[in-house]
Amino acid sequence: MEKLIVGKSLETQLSALLATLPSDAIVSYMVTRLNEGEEATIVASSKETQIHTGASMVKTLILEYVFHLAVQEQLDINDTIALSRSPRVEGAGALMELVGNHSFSYLELCRLMMVLSDNWATNLLIQALGMEYINARAEQIGLEHFEINRMMMDFKAVEENRENYITALDMAKLLHHIYELRQNIYGHEMWNILGRQQYRDILPFHWGEDVVFHHKTGSLDCVEHDAGIIETMNGDFCFVLLMSRLRNDVAKQLGAQMGLIMKEFVEDALP
Structure with missing residues (x-):
């Protein structure tokens, strides 16, 4: 990707914030300008190929x-999957509150997985699709270090060092890919789902509820991530922020500050 020289001033502002963090904290970010039908342009970035635990970003x-x-007509998004197909898991989401035998369509599970970050919905989809096939899709798209190696809330897998991994660069590529598809019927649905994300406590925290951010967050102990696309009068931009080895409350405050700086820069400082 081409990198804009003017973005150096944004990197300087963000570096000043990052300089206050503990020495073992790992923060990766990317700000890219999206160009319809063309490769995105990098405005600012740091440690974009650093591998992080994926959390719910995957x-x-x-x-x-x-x-x-x-x-590809290999799946009907209206076909249903029974909750009994995968064990109940807790954490984020709403399905764990249900009692009785229920089935949900692929579309409904996708909405729950993304909008409410539902872990049980995610596991149902992973089991139905096949982990190895999901990873093969990542490779097909061109995501070099994006891996799903365990289900959500699978603590035994974590103990066995089986983890899910992402990089800021791969997240930017994936979001740009979805952005390019937003005009067709299925791409439009994905785009709208991303725009209904309920967790707005990191990058868009200071933006106001009226600003639409098509994004996904991810959180684990000492891990906070957020990545998405904002449409502005000065163009459309992708913001990716991955934070590891940082206390969660500190990470969220940092992410909110960085999100405000990023937004003000792309709206006011870019030509």
Whole structure:
């Protein structure tokens, strides 16, 4: 990707914030300008190829793979999956509150997985699609270090060092890919799902509720991530922020500050 020289001033502002962090904290970010039908342009970036634990960010790839299969007519998004197909898990989401035998369509599970970050919905989709096939899709898209190696809330897998991984660069590529598809029927649905994300406590925290951010967040102990696309009068931009080895409350405050700086820069400082 081409990198804009003017973005150096944004990197300087963000570096000043990052300089206050503990020495073992790892923060990666990318700000890119999206160009319709062309490769994105990098405005600012740091440690974009650093590998981080994926947390709930990997759900974005699962979403893309479901709709890719629907486009290929290998899957009907209205077909249903029974909750009994995968064990109940807790954490984020709403399905764990249900009692009784229920079934949900692929579309409904995708919406729950993304909008509410539902872990049980995610596991149902991983089991139905096949982890190895989801990872093969990541490779097909060109995501070099994007891997799903365990289900959500699978602590035994974590103990066995089986983890999900992402980089800021791969997240930017994946979001740009979905952005390019937003005009077709399935791409439009993905785009709208990303725009209904309920967690707005990192990058868009200071933007106001009226600013639409098509994004996904991810959180684990000492891990906070956020990545998405904002449409502005000065163009459309992708913001990716991955933060590891940082206390969660500190990371969220940092992310909110960085999100405000990023937004003001792309709206006011870019030509």
